[in-house]
Amino acid sequence: MAISRNQPRYVLAVGDASDEVAGHDGVALIGRLDRVVLVETSLSMAAELRRAFRPHVHVYDSEKAARAALALFQP
Numbered sequence: 001m002a003i004s005r006n007q008p009r010y011v012l013a014v015g016d017a018s019d020e021v022a023g024h025d026g027v028a029l030i031g032r033l034d035r036v037v038l039v040e041t042s043l044s045m046a047a048e049l050r051r052a053f054r055p056h057v058h059v060y061d062s063e064k065a066a067r068a069a070l071a072l073f074q075p
Contacts, residue, residue: 009046009059010066011039014073017056021049030066036073038066 010030013021018037022029027039046059060066
């Protein structure tokens with residue numbers, strides 16, 4: 001099954017990239033932990049964030065997978 005280019009993407013950013021990603025135009029904050037952030041954005045913005053902040057950013061197609069990854073950082 002092909003994933004639509006119009007579906008939102010979920011960006012998990014860690015370390016110094018977390019503040020930059022959270023403050024970026026075109027993202028909606030979903031969750032924040034100490035030095036970890038999860039945002040929802042478009043495919044094109046997710047690709048831009050990945051290029052800019054590699055290797056501290058990972059992009060997910062599903063919110064469920066992204067939230068599971070964020071949960072790994074909870075104490």
